[in-house]
Amino acid sequence: MFKNINNYLSENPVIRYWIVRPEWVAVILLILSIITSIQLSPFFADMAFILDSATPYVEYGLIAIILTLIIISGEIDLSIASMIALTAVIFGTVYNEGVNLYLSAIIAVLSGGLCGFFNGILVTKLKIPSIILTIGTLTLYRGIAQAMASDFSLGGYPSWFVGIDYRYLGIIPIPVIIFTIFTLIVGIILSSTIYGKQLYLIGTNPETAKYSGIKVDRIKLILFLFSGLISGIAGVLTTSRLAVARFNMATGAELEIVLMVMLGGTYIFGGRGNIFGTFIAFWIVVILRAGMNVANVKIQSQLTILGAMLIIAIIFTNYIYAKSQK
Amino acid sequence: MTFFDKFLRIRELGILTIIIVFVVVASIIDPRFLTFDSWRAVFMAIPLILVMAMGQMMVIICRHVDISIGSILAFAAIAIGLIFIEYPNTPLWVAIIITAFVGAIMGLINGIIVTKFNVHSIIVTLGTLSLYRGLVFIVSGGRQIDRNDIPLSIISFSQTSFLFSIPSILITSTIIVLITHYMMRHTIIGREIYATGSNPVAAHLKGINVTKITLFVFTLCGMLSGIAGLFYASRFGYVNPGVTGVGIEFIVIAGVIIGGTSITGGSGSVLGTFLGILLLGIINVALPVLNIPGGYQKAIYGVIIVAALALDQLIIYRMKKLRSLKNV
Numbered sequence: 001m002f003k004n005i006n007n008y009l010s011e012n013p014v015i016r017y018w019i020v021r022p023e024w025v026a027v028i029l030l031i032l033s034i035i036t037s038i039q040l041s042p043f044f045a046d047m048a049f050i051l052d053s054a055t056p057y058v059e060y061g062l063i064a065i066i067l068t069l070i071i072i073s074g075e076i077d078l079s080i081a082s083m084i085a086l087t088a089v090i091f092g093t094v095y096n097e098g099v100n101l102y103l104s105a106i107i108a109v110l111s112g113g114l115c116g117f118f119n120g121i122l123v124t125k126l127k128i129p130s131i132i133l134t135i136g137t138l139t140l141y142r143g144i145a146q147a148m149a150s151d152f153s154l155g156g157y158p159s160w161f162v163g164i165d166y167r168y169l170g171i172i173p174i175p176v177i178i179f180t181i182f183t184l185i186v187g188i189i190l191s192s193t194i195y196g197k198q199l200y201l202i203g204t205n206p207e208t209a210k211y212s213g214i215k216v217d218r219i220k221l222i223l224f225l226f227s228g229l230i231s232g233i234a235g236v237l238t239t240s241r242l243a244v245a246r247f248n249m250a251t252g253a254e255l256e257i258v259l260m261v262m263l264g265g266t267y268i269f270g271g272r273g274n275i276f277g278t279f280i281a282f283w284i285v286v287i288l289r290a291g292m293n294v295a296n297v298k299i300q301s302q303l304t305i306l307g308a309m310l311i312i313a314i315i316f317t318n319y320i321y322a323k324s325q326k
Numbered sequence: 327m328t329f330f331d332k333f334l335r336i337r338e339l340g341i342l343t344i345i346i347v348f349v350v351v352a353s354i355i356d357p358r359f360l361t362f363d364s365w366r367a368v369f370m371a372i373p374l375i376l377v378m379a380m381g382q383m384m385v386i387i388c389r390h391v392d393i394s395i396g397s398i399l400a401f402a403a404i405a406i407g408l409i410f411i412e413y414p415n416t417p418l419w420v421a422i423i424i425t426a427f428v429g430a431i432m433g434l435i436n437g438i439i440v441t442k443f444n445v446h447s448i449i450v451t452l453g454t455l456s457l458y459r460g461l462v463f464i465v466s467g468g469r470q471i472d473r474n475d476i477p478l479s480i481i482s483f484s485q486t487s488f489l490f491s492i493p494s495i496l497i498t499s500t501i502i503v504l505i506t507h508y509m510m511r512h513t514i515i516g517r518e519i520y521a522t523g524s525n526p527v528a529a530h531l532k533g534i535n536v537t538k539i540t541l542f543v544f545t546l547c548g549m550l551s552g553i554a555g556l557f558y559a560s561r562f563g564y565v566n567p568g569v570t571g572v573g574i575e576f577i578v579i580a581g582v583i584i585g586g587t588s589i590t591g592g593s594g595s596v597l598g599t600f601l602g603i604l605l606l607g608i609i610n611v612a613l614p615v616l617n618i619p620g621g622y623q624k625a626i627y628g629v630i631i632v633a634a635l636a637l638d639q640l641i642i643y644r645m646k647k648l649r650s651l652k653n654v
Contacts, residue, residue: 076449078448078452122632122635122636126636126639126640127639128589128635128636128639129589129590131391131446131448132391132448132589132635133632133635135391135393135448135576135579135631136580136583136628136631136632136635137628137632138576138628139576139580139624139627139628139631140625140628140629140631140632141628142624142628143622143623143624143625143626143627143628143629144625144628146621146622146624146625147619147621147622147624147625150619150621151621247621252456254452255452255453255455255456258449258452262449268445268446268449269446298463298468300459300460300462300463300468300567300568301460301463301464302460303456303457303459303460303463304456304457304459304460304461304463304464305460306456306460307453307454307455307456307457307458307459307460308453308457309453310449310452310453310456311439311450311453311454311457314443314445314449314450314453315439315443315445318443318444318445319443
């Protein structure tokens with residue numbers, strides 16, 4: 001039977017193109033996780049609850065979208081979680097020094113951009129492999145955050161600022177709407193503009209891209225810069241949600257963000273992947289987390305599931321990629 | 327080539343110079359730094375990290391990175407702690423074998439995923455980092471292994487001594503370091519590890535089983551991290567599922583990288599790694615002496631890692647330039 005399917009697929013490349021895609025793994029996993037969560041707890045199947053529990057993950061989702069672009073271009077940024085913490089601490093520190101709230105938010109976002117720029121410069125100019133460099137800057141940024149805030153929680157924001165992301169449009173939280181719009185914009189840029197095509201080429205073969213006249217280094221630098229800026233926004237948003245900024249915020253968030261990208265079928269060596277997969281994977285993570293919370297799975301034990309998911313996602317993506325190459 | 331030229335080419339010299347400068351400056355600022363007590367603190371802080379760094383060094387020489395070692399350490403420590411609760415009379419050598427075995431299995435799993443599916447090891451071990459940490463919580467039920475659960479013979483392993491009042495833990499780790507040095511320098515498998523790291527394709531063509539070497543390296547790294555788990559239980563007298571080994575991987579990687587091990591694989595030495603870890607240990611002890619708040623430690627480590635990475639890349643550039651000049 002499998003032989004028949006294989007034959008059929010190889011005779012119809014268009015159908016094959018649509019069927020053999022890593023994103024379907026994400027869709028299947030999404031359906032599976034919804035079914036499992038409903039089985040685990042009767043309180044789960046409530047649309048408002050699911051949308052509500054998505055709100056805290058929107059920050060991670062925004063970064064995951066940018067990280068998808070970075071991974072498609074063949075690099076990776078693992079310092080994102082540390083940049084969230086650092087920008088949040090900078091925001092808290094600057095605000096407590098008496099600076100205007102808006103101004104301190106801008107300073108925080110810009111400093112996130114600076115961090116991302118620093119990553120980008122080291123990757124593009126010194127050619128340090130980004131995967132190991134961002135492991136280094138992960139320690140560095142978290143360390144700077146710790147040095148600035150030591151063990152204090154920086155609070156004292158005006159009450160309107162606290163929980164600023166808990167606004168609703170009907171039952172849909174506004175952050176989720178923003179996330180969806182952002183996903184759409186980036187998705188359109190990636191799939192149907194020249195910049196998107198350039199990204200795929202850079203990821204597939206940087207040398208060819210360079211000789212085709214694409215400014216590889218500049219594009220990578222811009223991507224890293226954006227990763228920093230979005231992390232800065234995420235830092236401010238997280239501060240607003242928690243009402244305090246601490247150096248150990250978003251510890252281990254790199255796992256969830258990378259998981260969102262990997263589950264979405266983005267190929268770790270670059271050149272393949274899309275935003276739709278990441279968007280679906282965002283909901284997988286949200287539903288898994290919410291489902292496990294409702295089912296009273298301990299927070300730390302949830303790590304096992306997430307870690308296992310990451311490995312399964314990588315294995316499946318690579319398997320499908322290898323199949324589709326044949 | 328003069329003797330001085332040869333001397334300059336030794337890669338460990340740079341880090342040795344930094345250590346000497348640091349020690350001299352620190353002891354000028356505060357002579358307390360030169361006392362026996364601070365050096366005792368330095369050498370009591372490093373054995374644990376040193377043992378893990380030996381494994382990590384081999385992995386990095388092979389062009390991989392294992393960031394799950396902190397969780398492996400915690401899992402081995404929790405496993406041995408639970409065994410101690412059931413059988414308080416477990417002798418030391420049995421404990422070492424058990425932790426080594428547990429660690430080796432976990433390292434082997436990392437290695438299998440990396441080699442079988444051909445994915446970058448950092449992503450794989452980012453997954454297993456959380457996976458193993460979750461397992462630690464599941465196995466221990468979130469409960470800490472207390473000091474009175476750990477037998478006296480294990481606690482005294484890091485306090486008493488059988489040789490010149492040097493604690494046994496330090497002697498054991500020194501033995502592990504010496505064995506690693508011998509293995510890397512004078513055995514076939516050691517040379518094959520270097521060959522695999524410097525050019526996997528060429529190594530394969532030369533008849534080296536690259537998959538086997540990679541598996542071996544990951545297993546050994548896991549095994550040494552497992553043994554470090556026993557050291558942790560002995561040295562600190564408790565094992566906490568949420569605290570033990572969290573973030574230790576970055577200290578280990580920092581030590582290995584500043585010790586001159588190249589992240590592009592193929593070069594690095596045990597002596598360099600030892601000096602790298604020693605520098606981190608000295609910084610750790612010097613911070614309070616120099617009146618720098620402890621919170622700065624991580625930032626300083628971060629600066630060191632990034633600087634070492636940049637320096638490493640500059641050295642590679644320089645070597646490439648020298649080589650191309652020679653060819654002309």
